[in-house]
Amino acid sequence: MNDTAAELVARSNRLGADPRNTNYAGGNTSAKGTATDPVTSQPIDLVWVKGSGGDLGTLTSQGLAVLRQDRLNALVEVYPGVEREDEMVAAFDYCLHGKGGAAPSIDTAMHGLVDAPHVDHLHPDSGIALATAADGEALTRECFGDRVMWVPWRRPGFQLGLDIAAVKRDNPQAIGVILGGHGITAWGDTSAECEANSLDIIRTAERFLAERGKPEPFGPVVPGFEALPEEDRKARAAALAPYIRGLASTDNPQVGHYNDSEVVLEFTARARLAELAALGTSCPDHFLRTKVRPLVLDLPATASLDEAVARLRELHASYREDYAAYYQRHATEDSPAMRGADPAIVLVPGVGMFSFGKDKQTARVAGEFYINAINVMRGAEAVSTYQPIDEREKFRIEYWALEEAKLQRMPKPKPLATRVAFVTGGGSGIGKAIALRLAAEGACVVVADLDTAAAEATAKEIGPTAVAVTADVSNASAVQQAFDEGVLAFGGIDLVVNNAGLSISKPLLETTEKDWDLQHDVMAKGSFLVSRTAAKAMIDQGMGGDIVYISSKNAVFAGPNNVAYGAAKADQAHQVRLLAAELGPHGIRVNGVNPDGVVRGSGIFAKGWGAQRAAVYGVPESELGAFYAQRTLLKREVLPEHVAAAVFALAGGDLSQTTGLHVPVDAGVAAAFLR
Missing domain, CATH: 3.40.225.10 (Class II aldolase/adducin N-terminal domain)
Known part of the structure; x- marks a missing residue:
């Protein structure tokens, strides 16, 4: 990266890191310098300026537009006037130097036409306060004397660049301007001087407002309007x-x-x-x-x-x-x-x-x-x-x-853009795979799990479009608290996946009341509590929604030694039918996914269920996935990602008229075919 450009990026990052200096993605910076023309091998004057849509705090060299100064100056001679100034934005493309970089912004003229090696245009609250004051011009003079000049409001564009250039030319003592209704622009002979001048304007305005300002400019507190605890x-x-x-x-x-x-x-x-x-x-x-x-x-x-x-x-x-x-x-x-x-x-x-x-x-x-x-x-x-x-x-x-x-020019939104998903048991296994897939398709995701650390790890892997919440789905108040946290994070709920589960494999005579209650509390009762809480939020929103149950092949297939698990899954499966019928008038679709044999990556199998089922079938636990695969019609192993794909298929829009459906994801188990 050119030294001038590198210095500009560093200055931009420092200015953009402090919200007192400018808002997110607001303002732009520039630097002028000389480089060697690769065609003529002669020196050429260039201007590097933050491109359209970038953010100063995170700016990189790829976010800069690089333009030839001589061609920018030549635009002044062909400028058709303020009524047609928008045409000049397309003309910037003919001033670009080389390939790559960002598209020039509307403020390019401000930087290219102002006769200063370095220019900052920023949106500090203190500067805009003066810029939006009824007597802003007089206040600017009172605050800065003739060090900072006033430029009346003009929509950003080529003419504003000419206006600022004229003020700079006619006021050699000035370090910058207040732009009426808009922000500030500062300049300097060096990058350090430009940055210092920008900060001088911002901090001086802050002190002026604090020292000269009256208390309680918004009026007195209105009884009853104070903040609640x-x-x-x-x-x-x-x-x-x-x-x-x-x-x-x-x-x-x-x-x-x-x-x-x-x-x-x-x-x-x-x-x-x-x-x-x-x-x-x-x-x-x-x-x-x-x-x-x-x-x-x-x-x-x-x-x-x-x-x-x-x-x-x-x-x-x-x-x-x-x-x-x-x-x-x-x-x-x-x-x-x-x-x-x-x-x-x-x-x-x-x-x-x-x-x-x-x-x-x-x-x-x-x-x-x-x-x-x-x-x-x-x-x-x-x-x-x-x-x-x-x-x-x-x-x-x-x-x-x-x-x-x-x-x-913005990219086409992803299929689940604007949708908020709530995934129980999202910290590991199938739930984690679902959370990752929904996020990849554009959804915001609330990762709910009894294991807080696991939920946080999944949310961290997704990034800023996910939050982790602790959720004991068998406890109504805990479920409500988890939903409240999700709603405050993203505004509401659109898609709920009832995935939390566990399994204890025992014959009937060895299954204890505690075993029965635990599995029914988590899967049958837990799904009920989550769905009930979700349905209220969805009805309040009036935007429809999706509830997807991760049930099981065992909801319809009578396997050995799992009476508590199979009964709980059958309960979940019937909840799908019942809620699809009840919630349909609200535009809420309720569907289920029936996986089987998901061994690799499964939280349930890793916590003892795998060893128990392997013992039932008389195979080594390490070969349980392959065993399940061989008993299927397709002879293929089922992975958490396959279940996640089914959830997306149900919620992604292509099955928008489908509700009350159970989708088997089991590679084909004839005994579990729905009848």
Whole structure:
């Protein structure tokens, strides 16, 4: 990697690592330098700039666009004016140097046209607070003197780059600018100087807001709107989450994220909550992810759950009407179609914030951006009046043709994208294989297991789209707690896999009451408790769902020495039929998978069942899998991954009209054919 590019990446990572400097994926940085042209062997002036869609904190050299400076400068001569400035984005492609790298962003002009070797454009809360203050220009002068200049609001693009370049040229003493309604831009002769200037602007603005700002800019606390005690708060959030997710998914299914940080709870407790929230966010990065404004529940935290849900439904209907009207007010013939009228942010006083997106990261980032917006509002109101860019400008960005093109370039979502799965016994064996497969197909996964360490290991293997929960499925309160944790992690539940199980192989006369109770508590009672809890959440959501039972060949086949196990599995199998009939009107499909002979990787077989069954059949335990395979019609061994594939087949969409089905995954056992 070129030394200039390496220095730029290091600076970007440092700036992006601190959320006070810029929001996730917000802002961009650049550096100008010289390299050798591989064609002419002559020196050539280049600019390296963070490309479209990247994040400063995790930027690598592959996230940089590399452009020829002479060709960027030449674009000024052919610029057709602000009414056609979007055409310049395509022109950046003709300025690229070499192959690879990222696509140039809309802010490329800001970096290429400003006459400085190093440029940072960032979105710090403190800088945006000044940028969105009603008298932001005067405050900028008061805060910085002539070291930082004011640039009035202009949508990001080529003209904004020209504007900043002119300010830099006419004010040689300046180290940067405040961009009205938007953020900051700083520059320097060296990378270190540019970084220092960026941090100087950010920290100076922070001190100015703290020292000059008035207390309680959001107004006094409203009685009844204060934060509930943590335990009560989490319980209310878990109860509300499925309802809210269902509302937020009216147009398109969404994944949720819950945040009850102090900054959220403090904002939602204040008298000016509704007034300020209605003004919406300002920085383009903010409202592109949060929509122009949130939905705010206008009831105290002490309201009953039924009252809160009823009011949320009313507010949601009004929100959709208002959003459609906003679209109609500003849409033109060439505007993209309305993408959905549901809120991305829902604020519930005393409880917290629910944010939504197409996946977990998008949902989480939307919430983080709204926290940025709260900080911006606090800062602006502390020293002035918060005045975001006007609604028409917000629409021009939200439904910008360039933004639409970016959305259209996004990869096609995976089959289970936006779905939240809850897998019992997910720490090992078949359950782990199911959790891994569902995650690979795009689902968020709640890995539930009595063995906390095993659940955590599976979740860690999956990554940030999975959480581990401890679950004793035979205990109703433990099941509810596990579901609450899953709901708070992802907003709700769409797909439940009843996989938790165990087996004790004994003849009838040796089977104790304890043996019987243990197996029925885990598999029969456990499946009932999990399904009952899941069904309530799914019905509350109103989005349908899937419940899949991992039963067994033994549910229909009378094998020797396993009366307790076989009876419990038969119970599970009939639960499938009963619940399919009962839950169908809610759009909830209930199906089963009947495996057999899953020896390798099986938690049950590893815990004594394998040795017991091997003794019954008179074969070495190490050969039990091969023994099972030879008694099948296909003569093939069944693995946990085969069971996981059946679960995906049932829940992945191709069998959308199927419910009440049992799928054998046993390589063909004629005695277990369903009749």
